[in-house]
Amino acid sequence: MISKIYNSLAGNSENRRLVLISIGLIGGGWLLVSTWQPPIQTIEGLAWCLHQKKAVMVEMKGMCRECDEQKKDFGPYEKYLTIADCSTRARYCQQIGLSTYPVWQIPGKKALIGRQNLRDLAVYAECPIASNFPLQ
Numbered sequence: 001m002i003s004k005i006y007n008s009l010a011g012n013s014e015n016r017r018l019v020l021i022s023i024g025l026i027g028g029g030w031l032l033v034s035t036w037q038p039p040i041q042t043i044e045g046l047a048w049c050l051h052q053k054k055a056v057m058v059e060m061k062g063m064c065r066e067c068d069e070q071k072k073d074f075g076p077y078e079k080y081l082t083i084a085d086c087s088t089r090a091r092y093c094q095q096i097g098l099s100t101y102p103v104w105q106i107p108g109k110k111a112l113i114g115r116q117n118l119r120d121l122a123v124y125a126e127c128p129i130a131s132n133f134p135l136q
Helices: 002-008 013-035 043-052 065-073 075-080 090-095 118-125
Strands: 056-059 082-085 103-105
Touching (some): 043 075, 056 065
16 A cells, blocks of 8 residues: 555655655554553562563572562562572573672673662662652
């Protein structure tokens, strides 16, 4: 259909240009609307976003108070987090140089070391948060 409209305007280069610009604006607007995410307003939303971004929190279970506190920051929504336990893989964690926990890792990004503020985690993961996002 678009090609018929475009071809019918073959004699008028100004009209052709306007049609192409209109198609570009409509397509660009659709792309913007289809990829836009509303700002996250809850801790549950942040936990789910971290899950979608494939964020992993590496901990040393039973030996890391900061890890336990970080998980408490998420309350019941900890269930959405991916948590890797170095207490069962100590040699592996030492080989890759982990000695401080927790460590947050998202594929392709530099790791964050230590307990993080939830707002900082959202920024790290590129999860859009609302201005009224709860403080911890």
